[in-house]
Amino acid sequence: xxxxxxxxxxxxxxxxxxxxxxxxxxxxxxxxxxxxxxxxxxxxxxxxxxxxxxxxxxxxxxxxxxxxxxxxxxxxxxxxxxxxxxxxxxxxxxxxxxxxxxxxxxxxxxxxxxxxxxxxxxxxxxxxxxxxxxxxxxxxxxxxxxxxxxxxxxxxxxxxxxxxxxxxxxxxxxxxxxxxxxxxxxxxxxxxxxxxxxxxxxxxxxxxxxxxxxxxxxxxxxxxxxxxxxxxxxxxxxxxxxxxxxxxxxxxxxxxxxxxxxxxxxxxxxxxxxxxxxxxxxxxxxxxxxxxxxx
Numbered sequence: 001x002x003x004x005x006x007x008x009x010x011x012x013x014x015x016x017x018x019x020x021x022x023x024x025x026x027x028x029x030x031x032x033x034x035x036x037x038x039x040x041x042x043x044x045x046x047x048x049x050x051x052x053x054x055x056x057x058x059x060x061x062x063x064x065x066x067x068x069x070x071x072x073x074x075x076x077x078x079x080x081x082x083x084x085x086x087x088x089x090x091x092x093x094x095x096x097x098x099x100x101x102x103x104x105x106x107x108x109x110x111x112x113x114x115x116x117x118x119x120x121x122x123x124x125x126x127x128x129x130x131x132x133x134x135x136x137x138x139x140x141x142x143x144x145x146x147x148x149x150x151x152x153x154x155x156x157x158x159x160x161x162x163x164x165x166x167x168x169x170x171x172x173x174x175x176x177x178x179x180x181x182x183x184x185x186x187x188x189x190x191x192x193x194x195x196x197x198x199x200x201x202x203x204x205x206x207x208x209x210x211x212x213x214x215x216x217x218x219x220x221x222x223x224x225x226x227x228x229x230x231x232x233x234x235x236x237x238x239x240x241x242x243x244x245x246x247x248x249x250x251x252x253x254x255x256x257x258x259x260x261x262x263x264x265x266x267x268x269x270x271x272x273x274x275x276x277x278x279x280x281x282x283x284x285x286x287x288x289x290x291x292x293x294x295x
Contacts, residue, residue, distance in 0.1 A: 194253030
């Protein structure tokens with residue numbers, strides 16, 4: 001399948017941007033290239049003495065489960081929806097005899113199903129890594145302490161001279177607890193789990209609401225969308241209930257996730273819905289979204 005040079009160059013450019021985003025997210029997540037800001041604390045500060053309920057893997061919503069859901073569920077829903085709705089359009093009487101591939105140059109090359117699906121998923125994946133970068137950068141810059149920080153820090157108050165609670169401790173060596181637990185407890189603002197969950201929920205809810213128009217979905221779409229947002233909200237509540245994040249961490253994560261999902265959907269996905277099928281079927285008056293209500 002031959003693709004014109006301008007289209008190929010643009011594809012390579014987008015792949016370079018995606019690769020750079022993935023690499024930056026990797027360096028934030030899995031290397032010590034960027035150091036976390038060491039924030040001090042007051043002796044016996046009640047805000048940081050909550051119980052430590054174990055590593056993240058012991059949480060009611062462990063990272064493995066969360067990452068699998070935010071990556072797998074939207075991908076599955078968008079692929080199935082695009083395939084089903086494209087088949088409905090493809091087989092409709094309106095499109096008999098019409099061109100059913102997208103013109104990218106002098107000839108016809110790409111099936112609309114392939115291009116739409118890859119663009120929806122590409123934008124979504126780019127947003128996931130962008131959320132991860134924003135959150136990791138915020139955590140490293142602020143170094144905000146978790147509600148259970150002093151529990152895992154285990155400071156020697158006698159050696160630190162904590163005669164009363166107003167003494168501020170800024171030494172990095174003040175903690176005697178497990179250093180990995182202490183490091184994780186220094187990275188809570190904003191909440192990554194809250195940001196990723198609400199990003200996935202808001203993006204998928206926007207996709208369902210704006211692109212799927214099939215008879216009988218008038219009530220189903222808001223129910224599904226609100227259900228997704230509710231699950232994201234529960235994720236944030238769980239972070240607070242398990243003393244892994246403060247309310248401010250969760251709210252900041254929600255804001256980041258919603259903001260990035262909204263920006264990407266309005267600037268990329270909305271244009272995509274208006275452009276691809278108008279170029280695929282120039283002689284057919286198609287709505288901005290798929291529709292199975294006609295004929």
